[in-house]
Amino acid sequence: MMEQKSGQKKPPEDEILPIKVRNLSVTYRTEPALWNIDLDFPEGKMIAIVGPNGAGKSTLIKAVMGLVPITAGKISVYDKSYSKQRSKVAYVPQRGSVDWDFPTDALDVVEMGLYGKLGWLRRPNSQTREKARKCLEKVGLADYADRQIGQLSGGQQQRVFVARALAQDPQIYLMDEPLNGVDAITEETILSILENLRKEGKTIVMVHHDLQTVDKYFDWVVMLNRNLVAGGPIKEVFTRKNLDRAYQEKQRLSIR
Amino acid sequence: MVLEEILSVLVGIFTDYTLRYVALGSAILGITSGALGCFTLLRKQSLFGDALSHAALPGIGIAYLFAGTKDSMLLMLGAAVFAWFGGIVTLGITSTTRIKQDAALGITLSVFFGMGIVILTYLQSIGGASQGGLDRFLFGQAAALIESDVINLGILAAGCFVVLIVFFKEFKIATFDGAFAQSLGYPTKYLGALLTSVIVVAVVIGLHTVGVVLMVAMLIAPAAAARQWISGLKSMLILSAIFGGISGIVGSMISSMTEGMSTGPVIVITITAILGISLVFSPKQGYLFKYLRKKRNYQGNSSKIGNISENGRSRG
Amino acid sequence: MSSDLIIIGTAVLVAANCASIGAFLVLRQMAMMSDAISHAVLLGIVIAVFVVGGRETVPVIVGGVLSGILTVSLVELLYRTGRLKKDSSIGIVFPFLFAIGVILVTQAGNVHVDAQHVLYGSIEFAPFDTLYVDEINIGSKSLWVLGILAVANISFISILYKELKISTFDASFAVSVGLMPVLIHYLLMIMVATTAVVAFESVGAIMVIAFFIVPAAGSYLLTDRLSRMIPLSVTLGIVSAVAGYLFALSADVSIAGSMATMAGIVFGLIWVFAPHRGLVSRWRRNSKQRFEVDVGIMLTHLNNKIEPHHQLTSSSISDALGWTIEYSRKVCEFSLDEKLVKKDESGRLLLTESGRKKAEHYTSG
Numbered sequence: 001m002m003e004q005k006s007g008q009k010k011p012p013e014d015e016i017l018p019i020k021v022r023n024l025s026v027t028y029r030t031e032p033a034l035w036n037i038d039l040d041f042p043e044g045k046m047i048a049i050v051g052p053n054g055a056g057k058s059t060l061i062k063a064v065m066g067l068v069p070i071t072a073g074k075i076s077v078y079d080k081s082y083s084k085q086r087s088k089v090a091y092v093p094q095r096g097s098v099d100w101d102f103p104t105d106a107l108d109v110v111e112m113g114l115y116g117k118l119g120w121l122r123r124p125n126s127q128t129r130e131k132a133r134k135c136l137e138k139v140g141l142a143d144y145a146d147r148q149i150g151q152l153s154g155g156q157q158q159r160v161f162v163a164r165a166l167a168q169d170p171q172i173y174l175m176d177e178p179l180n181g182v183d184a185i186t187e188e189t190i191l192s193i194l195e196n197l198r199k200e201g202k203t204i205v206m207v208h209h210d211l212q213t214v215d216k217y218f219d220w221v222v223m224l225n226r227n228l229v230a231g232g233p234i235k236e237v238f239t240r241k242n243l244d245r246a247y248q249e250k251q252r253l254s255i256r
Numbered sequence: 257m258v259l260e261e262i263l264s265v266l267v268g269i270f271t272d273y274t275l276r277y278v279a280l281g282s283a284i285l286g287i288t289s290g291a292l293g294c295f296t297l298l299r300k301q302s303l304f305g306d307a308l309s310h311a312a313l314p315g316i317g318i319a320y321l322f323a324g325t326k327d328s329m330l331l332m333l334g335a336a337v338f339a340w341f342g343g344i345v346t347l348g349i350t351s352t353t354r355i356k357q358d359a360a361l362g363i364t365l366s367v368f369f370g371m372g373i374v375i376l377t378y379l380q381s382i383g384g385a386s387q388g389g390l391d392r393f394l395f396g397q398a399a400a401l402i403e404s405d406v407i408n409l410g411i412l413a414a415g416c417f418v419v420l421i422v423f424f425k426e427f428k429i430a431t432f433d434g435a436f437a438q439s440l441g442y443p444t445k446y447l448g449a450l451l452t453s454v455i456v457v458a459v460v461i462g463l464h465t466v467g468v469v470l471m472v473a474m475l476i477a478p479a480a481a482a483r484q485w486i487s488g489l490k491s492m493l494i495l496s497a498i499f500g501g502i503s504g505i506v507g508s509m510i511s512s513m514t515e516g517m518s519t520g521p522v523i524v525i526t527i528t529a530i531l532g533i534s535l536v537f538s539p540k541q542g543y544l545f546k547y548l549r550k551k552r553n554y555q556g557n558s559s560k561i562g563n564i565s566e567n568g569r570s571r572g
Numbered sequence: 573m574s575s576d577l578i579i580i581g582t583a584v585l586v587a588a589n590c591a592s593i594g595a596f597l598v599l600r601q602m603a604m605m606s607d608a609i610s611h612a613v614l615l616g617i618v619i620a621v622f623v624v625g626g627r628e629t630v631p632v633i634v635g636g637v638l639s640g641i642l643t644v645s646l647v648e649l650l651y652r653t654g655r656l657k658k659d660s661s662i663g664i665v666f667p668f669l670f671a672i673g674v675i676l677v678t679q680a681g682n683v684h685v686d687a688q689h690v691l692y693g694s695i696e697f698a699p700f701d702t703l704y705v706d707e708i709n710i711g712s713k714s715l716w717v718l719g720i721l722a723v724a725n726i727s728f729i730s731i732l733y734k735e736l737k738i739s740t741f742d743a744s745f746a747v748s749v750g751l752m753p754v755l756i757h758y759l760l761m762i763m764v765a766t767t768a769v770v771a772f773e774s775v776g777a778i779m780v781i782a783f784f785i786v787p788a789a790g791s792y793l794l795t796d797r798l799s800r801m802i803p804l805s806v807t808l809g810i811v812s813a814v815a816g817y818l819f820a821l822s823a824d825v826s827i828a829g830s831m832a833t834m835a836g837i838v839f840g841l842i843w844v845f846a847p848h849r850g851l852v853s854r855w856r857r858n859s860k861q862r863f864e865v866d867v868g869i870m871l872t873h874l875n876n877k878i879e880p881h882h883q884l885t886s887s888s889i890s891d892a893l894g895w896t897i898e899y900s901r902k903v904c905e906f907s908l909d910e911k912l913v914k915k916d917e918s919g920r921l922l923l924t925e926s927g928r929k930k931a932e933h934y935t936s937g
Binding site: 062065066067083086089091093097098099102103104105108109112115116118120121123124148164 | 298300422425426428429431432433435436437438439440441442483486487488489492
């Protein structure tokens, strides 16, 4: 069932894109978290999602993966539902979302990235271990493979998460604030890895906090405020006016 | 004198039928709860096991009331159903009211236990002495185990381990990083329910040897002790199972040397001793002492340890 | 006094004492700590009996309180090592102390406490335990002890009400205004332990929790004010106690168990039927609000698709929003009834002025 849509100046509806979001609304209980979002994520770009706290940034990427129930609307990943495209997407959750006291080492965590391809019943083996080791090398943590994850620094933990995503070898990276509170080396490492991925044509979607660095690191930006404020190339939409709308209207909405 | 007694008990394991089953049954409990307890510990559901085991009590009574036999499989089925139900009630309270988990656990364990006592005393009032065997589930009575019980326990434990081995990878990833597991397509809710089910089975096995009141220690203490020595999940499970098994055997042996002593308390004291030794002497350099020293040095400053455990606790 | 009255009086006083303190335990999220304390007092009681050679009230209470403090401190100690989480520490400390207590009870012949008594309590025997002053019978011992405890608990709560309230609500603020929440914490734990020891005689180690937590949790679903929560909790506790006693009498079952069961039933009723916070009213409210939100979503959708060539009907809405046809129709019909949308001659849905305002209220354009 093809339906006609406009209201946005954007590519024809039948173009296959990494992520298409249509009329998306997400509510937690009865509290709106995202309201009627229409958005296209282009291929091969570094895309930042910015907005004030509670703007629905994390919710948006979680909605893409079906981690939060959708109240209305549709999301497609390369023109199909996410459940059919899992192998094309890697998720990097917020570092604080897991228990770093968990009895496991860095290599083991990276290996978890390969569980999706293994499927049920099949066990990790020497091949998956080797693959995981290579990914750990890419983030500069080869020497820390056997290190208990709780003994890694915050930045190293974040790099382990990135390595786990690399192990998945996806087309799309969905990352929830991977640069939040990390050291300079980690930030540099992660960015150079992502730069290379982008050159390979991968799409990177990142929830980002630091407005100062948006135009430096990213090609594209999505500005959220429960509603979509703007989504497009940095030069076009990352403007003072849009920033004001994104960061002020939320207060108005919550006061109402 | 004491030595002689211990020796005769040890010899008894191989020669005396009763003793053999006592030891075997207690070992089965210790191994199962030790291994599965690792997951309750890591899922931060330590006291959930306490609510589950207390909730099992009315199930035992009701199974007996309806079936009229002390067939251990039936009693365990009743216990399992109620333990599950207790778990659902606890989750239901926390997810639909503003009551926090601790109070929800308190409600479940005390009310279900009360119901259990009502049913047990009812059985007592209608059946006289015939229910006498049921209150052994309060503190456990390994000495009452007979061959068929032990076979049943063995079957249940084997079932638990099959599930644990088959779904090890899935349990691990769902426990460590649920959101990520979900993004890979694992049904974390169902995995959680399956894991709870095997924990319920472990609890039900434990009712025979440790009893409803002290069962919680058998889920937490072996896992916590193993955690002090080990930094990998698989080896933690194995060591925890070994600790649990040892405490089961040692505890039931000691209690069988004394007339009229429940096994539960002795097993619990044994496993707590193992945990104490682990806390003080583990290769993480007797964390206790190290920490206290550090704390004196860096009072007020957040030391590295503080940071790490802070990470673990911070919310997503 | 008749023995029935003594038992009921004892039950009512146990319930009232526990339920009043319990309000703070629920609010401070210390329910399981009180579970630990109520188990651990057994050890203190047994040791006190060994030392004194009989079950004198004062030494027993002192022993119980000391073991309660021991429990709290041991839990803190384990937790502070950083190797165990708080709930794990609780789950290790109290079974250990309780296990020692149980072994001492069962192995020492002269304690006169049996395992059943430990778990069920023996409120049935309250009438037979009378207190003598100068060899004059002054009535039931349990009533006297529980009565004095009630006075102590009421004084504790009313004298330190402000401090308890602030340190429960915001411990760091309490520090900043010099209210010493740590001291309050330990005082509260001492009161919990004292109450647990005294109640132990009547209802045993586990069903004390039913009186500490269950009525307080129930009243927490009925009111938002601490000043009302405490009396309400006490009332619920007393109702459960009396109902439980009557049931136990008619069914010939354990009184303590029956009282705990009644507390659970009372809580269950509140959980389902409480105004505002009960399952029923919650479900009703949620589905109503959810529907309103969905209406808002549809209005916003209509508002954004303003080009005339759009065929906006309930089926196109169902397609765009991923709702079933039936549900889309329901939302549309509601909006038509409420005059938020209207249909033009070709059957297309258009926003009315009030519909547009409502949509813009959500998007705040």
